[in-house]
Amino acid sequence: MRFTDGRWLMRPGVRPAYPAQVLDAEETTGGLVIHAPSRRITRRGDLLDGPALTVTLGAPLPGVISVRVTHFARPEPGPDFAIEQADPSADAGRLTRAEDGTLLFASGELTARISAPGEAWALDFLADGRRLTGSGAHAMAALETDSGHYLREQLDLGVGHFVYGLGERFGPLVRNGQNVEMWNADGGTGSEQAYKNVPFFLTNAGYGVFVNHPGRVDYEVASEAVSRTQFSVAGHSLEYFLIHGPSPREILARYTALTGRPALPPAWSFGLWLTTSFTTNYDEETVSGIIEEMARRELPLSVFHFDSFWMREHQWCDFQWDTRIFPDPAGMLARLKATGLHISVWINPYIAQRSPLFAEGAAAGYLLKRADGTVWQTDLWQPGMGIVDFTNPAARDWFAGKLDALLEMGVDCFKTDFGERIPTDVVYFDGSDPERMHNYYTHLYNQTVFEVLRKRRGDGEALVFARSATAGSQQFPVHWGGDCEATFESMAESLRGGLSLGMSGFGFWSHDIGGFEGTPSPALFKRWIAFGLLSSHSRLHGSRSYRVPWLFDEESVDVLRYFTGLKAQLMPYLYAAADQAVHSGVPLMRAMVLEFPDDPACAHLDRQYLLGDDLLVAPVFTEDGEVSYYVPAGTWTHVLTGERVQGPGWVREQHGFQSLPLLARPGSVIAVGSETQRPDYxxxxxxxxxxxxxxxxxxxxxxxxxxxxxxxxxxxxxxxxxxxxxxxxxxxxxxxxxxxxxxxxxxxxxxxxxxxxxxxxxxxxxxxxxxxxxxxxx
CATH class of the missing domain: 2.60.40.1180 (Golgi alpha-mannosidase II)
Structure with a gap:
């Protein structure tokens, strides 16, 4: 949200109050409370009237400093992100005073420097003897506007400093110059909207920032003020965490220590997933025929997914198989699992009015309500549908029980679709604020599903395939990129989204190979296969057409067989990288700048990535196979051919459909397995x-x-x-x-x-x- 009209003026109706100086500071246990009036105090009369801001510093973990800015002290409604707090004995929360009265609040190697009482307001963050960023004159503000009250912070951006992250965003990887709104939406992969909004960004300047607010947060990244990163929220308090690295990997490690790290997905989930697609016509004979043909063509398949129409139309979700087309679901699942397959089924948190569960949930108070006590309903997506209220523990148990019955039948995991279209004109069971709950809803939804899987299957076997997310949702892998189109442009925007999500603390990510909307050309399908099988998780999925390779051309069969086998061989390397993500927060798929922050050529790269520590992947985004990519310093080796490439520099190559730039990092030792037919061995x-x-x-x-x-x-x-x-x-x-x-x-x-x-x-x-x-x- 923008408040200023250029450098000098405010927009009509905006009345700002900035901290002008430190009046006094009070040390608390592990923290510091600062009172900052909005005028300079030159005489006693200046102490009358307001406004004044209270700035509270804390140290949740070493190397992390929290800053809470408060205007009016009012209770904040829920929900709240779960934040890890430091052991009281940790090296955090130390206050010292310099000889000139400057306040120094330290957490590990990170220090917040606050101007001395009586001096002009300044808040700087320092580490390793240098200033990382800071909040100076007219940066922090309480703003009264015609539309409400806001709190804002602006942190300096130095020359050559870039901002990354803020969730799965499909535009340029570098956020500088962008306005970004934290508001989950079902907008596909081709717009400024995002399914996964995460109020965390990291920089190449040694720090990251997490805004501890689950609702709408508005960012102006080097846009409204071109040398600052701005973030603002509605209300009377704003809290953010300044997280030191200094490297991007270390920033991610500390951020995920605060908000949670992913569980390790089961090894079988790294194999090839094949779905019924969305609106295709299928029954048990169709499914069995597809699976048999995959086996006949020696195409290794790990997971088969039943999309929405496994249930009867207009009854999503009732969690009951449509027996008109699947007359013996338990028997069918047993037959499929006897072939070694794992089974996934589609679900969402919406209950259509025609579903028997609608009346059941409404009577028990398990669905979101309007202020008058009636069930909130809409016709968008399913006629008359309601939405499960996951703030009600009984509703969570009720929903989980329906899923548990499917697990008992033989289902192994769930595609947890939707969770973004959450209204704000509703009343929650626990009194949560609807605006704050809009983004956070998906966290409760996926947590509920993940926990029932963990309870039934045990640690190491729980897995969701989720579309929506927010901060902390990385604990419940895996996430996929949503509704992309069958074009090379959409393939590239999908990659940008995945790299951005990785820079936001998410370790595992997938996408619809071939694109969801439309039917890809054979060339696009084959290029996307190579990209998809060198991603964290690999799924063939579409909307109105099947994604089985023989429907495109025979070469697609060969390409799919080759890259599925290649991924299976790479599983010793990939699973170690997955374990690294679990313990360090570093994603399996990494933007180049995450690994090479000191190489300026890597700052904007978003058409290539590192898969784990040591494999560089450059997907081919052209039909004819021409690809340009950047190689950092050293002698890199083409894994598929053994050819060497000397960096640093740009490389232009031509690749056939069974090839792409896949380079090993100099000095690496890559473990390659002996199996090509399955991922778990x-x-x-x-x-x-x-x-x-x-x-x-x-x-x-x-x-x-x-x-x-x-x-x-x-x-x-x-x-x-x-x-x-x-x-x-x-x-x-x-x-x-x-x-x-x-x-x-x-x-x-x-x-x-x-x-x-x-x-x-x-x-x-x-x-x-x-x-x-x-x-x-x-």
Whole structure:
């Protein structure tokens, strides 16, 4: 929301009050309370009248400082984000005073510096001896307007400082110059609206900011004030957390420590998902025929998803199979699961009036109500539908019970669609504020579903496939990008959305391969397959047409088989990266700037990404296969061909449909599995360690994470001069080593062969030592 009219004036009807100076400061347990009048105090008469702001500093975690700005002290209605608080013994919340009276409030290595009492207002954040950002003159404000009362903060942006995140946004990755509203909406992937609004951004300047407000937050990022990031909320209080890194990865680690980290998705969920699509005609014979044809063509399938019409029309949701087309649902699920498939079904939190559950939920008070006590209803989406009130514990149990019956039948997970179209003219069971609940509703919805899965299936097996989200919802993976179109442009905007969501603390993300709306051309479908199978999770899904490859062309079958097999082989590497996301908050799919914040060429890159620590992926967004991408410093290696690419610099290449730029980072050791037909297997047995351009002095630890989340094996790879040594702890019975690009080497403790990608060694014990020949060898 904009309040100013250029540099000097305010917009009509806007009356601002800025903190002018520090009147006094009071230290509390782990905090600091500052009183800041909106005028300079030069005589006693200036102490009369207001307004004045109360600024409270806290230290929820080391390296994080909270700032709460209050005008009128009024109770804040719920809901509230769940925020992790520091142990009282942690290195946080220390107050000191400089000789000139300046107040210094420290949390770990981060310090808030506040001007001395009597001096002009200034709030600066410092770390490692430098100023990160700050709130100076006419930045923080209480604003009385003709439409209501607001609180605003503006933080300085330095030259070359960029802002990222704020949820899954489909425009340019860098937020500078944009107005962004935190308001979940069902707007597709081609507009300024977003399904997943997250009031958190990070910068390349060593800090991130989380606004602790679940409702509407308006951002003006280097737009209204072009050298500041502005955020504002309606009401009389605003709280934000300044989070130090200094690296983007460390910022994400601290932010997700505050708001929650994802559970580890089950290994089977990383395989290929295939759906009925949305409005296609299908029955059990259609489903069985598709699955049988996939098997006949040797196309590995992990999950089959039944979309909306598994239930009868105009009855979504009643959680009952439409027996006109699925006469024996329990038997059908048993037959499908006997083939090794996992089953997903579509749900949403809306209850159509025709559903038997509508009357049941209305009578029990489980649906959202209007102020007059009647059930809130609409015809948008389902005739006469109501919405489940997840603030009512009994309603949550009721909803979960319906899902539990499906799990008992054999369903494994749920696609939790919708959750964005939540009205504000309603009354919640627990008295929550409807405006604050609009975005937060999806958190309660997905949490309810996730918890019933965890209770029934156990830790490590719970999984949703969610469209809407807010801060903290990363705890309930997986999320997908929503309704994209079958175009190359929409494929690119989907990637931008996924990278932005990753910069907002979400570890796992997917998208509809081929696009949801419309039917892709064979070329687009094949290019999207490559992108989709090198994403966190991979789903073939559409709206009005099936996404089985033989309906496009025979080459699509080959492309799908190839990339599904490739992802299965990469599972030892990918599952370790997934485990890293669980423990550090760093996403599986990463914008380049997240990994290379000091490389200015990476600041705006949004058509390529890192998959885990060490694989660079550049999807092809053209029919003819031409692709341009950037390679950071060092010698990178094409994983599929073994060709080397020297960075830093831009590369232009031509790729066929069974190829794309997939490059290994110099100095990396990538674990490749022995299985091409399924994602869940013993990752240690038969694993190959592919070693790329290991520099002298390197020491690389490679952990193999088993499908149950435990450690299956650990390998340590070192290089000293011309000697490369690989040592395994708890060595598997069968494992291999490949030195990429190496043609000549002897090995102690292994038999050596050669293929087009490099030297291959099969160890006879736990330790292998290679003697490289020639200075040019890796």
């Amino acid at each position: 013993d990752y240690a047995d038969g694993v190959t360690l592919r070693i790329f351009e290991l520099p002298d002095g390197a020491n690389v630890t490679t952990r193999i994470v088993a499908a149950d989340g435990t450690t299956a094996a650990v390998f340590t790879t070192t290089r000293e001069g011309h000697t490369v040594t690989v040592e395994a702890s708890d060595a598997p019975a069968h494992w291999k080593i490949q030195l990429s690009g190496v043609e000549h080497a002897s090995a102690d403790g292994a038999t050596v062969t050669q293929d087009r990608l490099g030297l291959i060694a099969e160890p006879t014990g736990r330790v292998v030592a290679f003697q490289l020949e020639g200075e040019s060898e890796s």
